[in-house]
Every structure is written in C-alpha cells, then in structure tokens.
Amino acid sequence: MGSETAPARKVIVLADPTRESAVALQYALSNVVLENDELILLHVESPNSWRKNTLSFLRRSSLPSHYVPNLEGGDIDFLEAMKQVCEVAQPGIRIRKEKMQMEAKVKDKDKANAILVRCNTLGVDAVIIGQRRSLSSALLGIKRPGSAGLKAFDMAEYLIENSNCNCVGVQKKGQNAGYLINTKTQKNFWLLA
Numbered sequence: 549m550g551s552e553t554a555p556a557r558k559v560i561v562l563a564d565p566t567r568e569s570a571v572a573l574q575y576a577l578s579n580v581v582l583e584n585d586e587l588i589l590l591h592v593e594s595p596n597s598w599r600k601n602t603l604s605f606l607r608r609s610s611l612p613s614h615y616v617p618n619l620e621g622g623d624i625d626f627l628e629a630m631k632q633v634c635e636v637a638q639p640g641i642r643i644r645k646e647k648m649q650m651e652a653k654v655k656d657k658d659k660a661n662a663i664l665v666r667c668n669t670l671g672v673d674a675v676i677i678g679q680r681r682s683l684s685s686a687l688l689g690i691k692r693p694g695s696a697g698l699k700a701f702d703m704a705e706y707l708i709e710n711s712n713c714n715c716v717g718v719q720k721k722g723q724n725a726g727y728l729i730n731t732k733t734q735k736n737f738w739l740l741a
Contacts, residue, residue: 568719580716587634587638674714677704705730716731
C-alpha cells in the first residue's frame with residue numbers, strides 16, 4: 549500500500565486583532581489544519597475598523613512564544629503577524645490573507661451573511677471563529693441592555709447554524725484547560741488540549 553495523502557482542504561479563520569481570533573488561529577493550527585491544506589485568514593473590514601495593531605493580541609493569547617513573531621518597532625498589520633505565526637507553526641500549509649470591505653454602518657447579520665457567501669464562493673471546507681462568551685451566558689442567553697428579553701446577535705452562532713460547511717466556534721478556557729467548542733451538532737463540547 550502506498551502512502552496516500554488526504555486531499556487538500558480550505559480552512560478559513562476569521563481574523564481580527566482580538567484575543568478570540570488568536571485563540572481560533574491556535575485551535576486551527578493545532579487541531580484542524582493538515583499539511584497541504586490552505587488556510588485563509590479572512591478579515592471583514594469596515595471604514596471605522598483598525599487597520600493596524602500591535603502584536604499584543606497574539607502575545608496575550610496562549611500561543612507558544614516561539615510562534616509569535618518578534619517584530620519590534622511599532623505597529624504591524626495583524627494579518628501579516630498572523631500569517632507569520634502560521635508559517636512558523638505549520639510550514640507545509642498554504643496561507644492566504646483576505647480582506648472583505650464592508651460599509652461603515654452595516655449590521656452584524658449582514659457581515660455574517662457576506663462571510664457565508666464568501667465561504668461558498670471559495671468552496672471552504674471549514675470555518676473557525678473565536679467566541680467571546682462565558683459558559684453562563686451560553687447557557688442562559690445574552691441579553692442586550694434595554695431590550696425586552698431579546699438575545700444579542702452572536703455572529704459565531706449565526707455562522708455555525710447557517711454555514712454549508714463545518715463551522716467551529718472556539719473559546720480557550722485557561723492556559724492548559726483546553727477549548728470549549730461549538731458546532732452545529734455539538735454545543736459546549738470541552739476539548740482538552
């Protein structure tokens with residue numbers, strides 16, 4: 549029997565200069581992406597969003613320190629920093645940075661729908677998104693201040709429920725405690741890392 553390799557997949561990590569996005573990237577690099585896969589760092593950008601950011605969001609994440617590029621001298625494009633992390637962690641994968649421009653006052657649901665359309669266009673196999681939720685808010689629901697019991701829009705949950713491909717919401721729980729994973733079929737699944 550010859551050694552057969554799995555067909556290459558396309559995996560999107562929704563990228564922002566946030567801790568949650570760094571956790572999603574860490575999860576994708578250590579648990580999802582295989583050699584020969586293509587990793588797409590997708591950032592949805594509006595005119596009011598930050599164009600550059602320091603690497604502090606990567607340093608605050610639980611990525612091993614040798615993954616975080618040492619780029620002194622000010623600000624750096626966070627997508628470039630994330631790409632460099634990927635190149636160090638998984639040298640056998642293809643990495644692409646992609647930005648989607650949105651209007652300034654577009655609603656989160658419209659952003660989520662634009663992401664879903666882009667995923668379908670690219671023929672993506674998996675979408676990884678960082679989630680910012682506590683376990684209690686996941687179980688009890690998130691309420692907007694001043695709203696009559698309406699749940700706040702959760703982009704990760706919307707993408708998970710409406711994506712044609714596998715979509716995973718990821719939260720890091722403690723330095724060595726693993727991940728809390730949400731998919732269409734598994735809610736609040738604890739994955740020890």
